[in-house]
Amino acid sequence: xxxxxMTHPESLAIARLDPGVEPTWDWTAGPFASLSRSLQETxxxxxASAVPDGVLTExxxxxxxxxxxxxxxxxGVMAEILTPLVPAGISVLALSTYDTNWILVPExxxxxxxxxxxxxxxxxxxxxxxxxxxS
Numbered sequence: 001x002x003x004x005x006m007t008h009p010e011s012l013a014i015a016r017l018d019p020g021v022e023p024t025w026d027w028t029a030g031p032f033a034s035l036s037r038s039l040q041e042t043x044x045x046x047x048a049s050a051v052p053d054g055v056l057t058e059x060x061x062x063x064x065x066x067x068x069x070x071x072x073x074x075x076g077v078m079a080e081i082l083t084p085l086v087p088a089g090i091s092v093l094a095l096s097t098y099d100t101n102w103i104l105v106p107e108x109x110x111x112x113x114x115x116x117x118x119x120x121x122x123x124x125x126x127x128x129x130x131x132x133x134x135s
Contacts, residue, residue, distance in 0.1 A: 003080055004067035004123040007114065008032070011107060013048035013059030014093065016041055025050050031127070032063045032102050034095055045095065045104065061093070061104035064113075065127070068100030077101060084120040085113065 008031040017023065019041055027033055027046040034045040044051075048060045070077060078094060081103060085092060090113055093104040105113045114124045 002121065002123055003077070004125070005081070005103075005114075005117060006065045006067060006125055006127045007110065008063045008065065008127050010063070011048040011060035012045060012063050012104060013051050013057040013061065014104070015044045015046075015051050016056045017044070018042065025052055027051075032065070032095075034097075059104075060107040062107050062110045064103040064105055064124075066101040066103070069098075070100050080120075081117070081122070084116050084122075088112065088116055090116070 010030050012030065012032065015023070015027075019037070019039055021042050023035070023042075023044050027035065027044045027050060029050060030047040032045065033047075034043075036043045048057070051057055066077065066081070078101060081101070082092070082094070090105070090109050092106075092113075095102045095104070117124050
């Protein structure tokens with residue numbers, strides 16, 4: 001079965017806080033939000049516009065959703081998505097939820113990334129149809 005990827009139009013960022021620190025902003029809005037904790041840091045992925053000034057961030061990113069739900073025993077999903085990007089030197093961040101995988105693509109690379117995926121025979125569609133061409 002052919003992989004189907006769906007691009008979301010919103011700009012996202014990944015923010016870093018010290019370990020154990022709770023975000024003071026509403027980080028839950030948007031098409032994808034995630035909070036991860038380790039002993040070294042707290043990381044938040046969410047709408048770039050919601051992150052307060054002064055917080056360490058990377059981005060903006062566009063999030064790409066793998067059509068799911070995906071079976072837990074599915075093998076090679078991320079390899080199929082990421083392998084075509086390696087020769088082009090496109091660095092992405094990958095995250096998973098219970099149902100599917102999400103790829104954060106640098107906003108300036110989203111058009112080129114989608115072209116590469118289409119050449120690799122992946123189905124890439126926007127989540128919002130506008131009648132205009134584009135990613």
